[in-house]
Amino acid sequence: MKDYANEFKGKKALVTGGSRGIGAATAQRLLDGGATVVVSARSIHEQTPPGATFIQGEISTLAGATAVAEEALKILGGLDILVNNAGAATAKLPGIERIPDDAWIESLMINFMSAVRVTNPLLNALRESGSGAIVNISAGGLLPFHGFLAHYGASKAALNSYTKSLAKELAPAGIRVNLVTPGAIITPGGDEGRKLLTAAMGTTPEQLFSRIPLNGRAGTAEEMAEMIAFLASDRASYITGHNHFVTGGQGELA
């Protein structure tokens, strides 16, 4: 019989943006399964799991991302699971042409290049793992983003494309690479972003949630963590290169 309670025993994991929100819930879920976990962020938060080792770092720059990856490797002495979760969405004024140039660049750096830059120095360790798994956290369903967030949507689309290339390249080495796309998830960053977005749209977060097919509610970080942990686990041993939606039906059914 499989021991699901200890399914991550002996596994070493890095969760970027693991200080709060989806990343913190994921880190806790991996810890609960017996993994040794390192989380990174610019600052520690109330939600940061005490059982994880915290690395302070800004990963939207090459130097910062490389330093976080190298420190994680030093602490863990190897790597089995990488969750590229750190990301940020800042709603801008209406009108795609009014999104400032630096907002496009910032969005690409934190939502896309951070994953490339953290992953690169860790690939050898993942190859040596024998059962390496990468989970990248995307955004947006099958519908285009609202113009207020076009820069964010474009950066996550780049992440989606990169993830599929990575999955193809790493499959012969037995490393699985998947995407998880959250819908509206209650987190500090998600809540702040939606406040700005809905104010700009003349609506409210509650009105937004009421249109979600499954019970008209937002999701929780723990519901996201279940999917991420599943994809990181050996239970998903034949799954790679896919985008998995945790959206309460949003983007698929409505």
Ligand SMILES: NC(=O)c1ccc[n+]([C@@H]2O[C@H](COP(=O)([O-])OP(=O)(O)OC[C@H]3O[C@@H](n4cnc5c(N)ncnc54)[C@H](OP(=O)(O)O)[C@@H]3O)[C@@H](O)[C@H]2O)c1
């Ligand atoms: N919540 C949602 O509804 C939702 C929907 C779609 C997609 N997502 C995606 O899900 C992921 C997690 O989002 P969340 O809602 O949990 O957000 P969150 O509550 O804002 O958490 C984001 C995490 O990333 C870290 N981070 C942000 N910018 C960073 C930087 N430049 N360098 C290093 N660390 C950084 C944050 O810590 P510091 O700020 O201390 O650095 C924090 O730990 C993101 O990729 C987001 O795009 C979320």
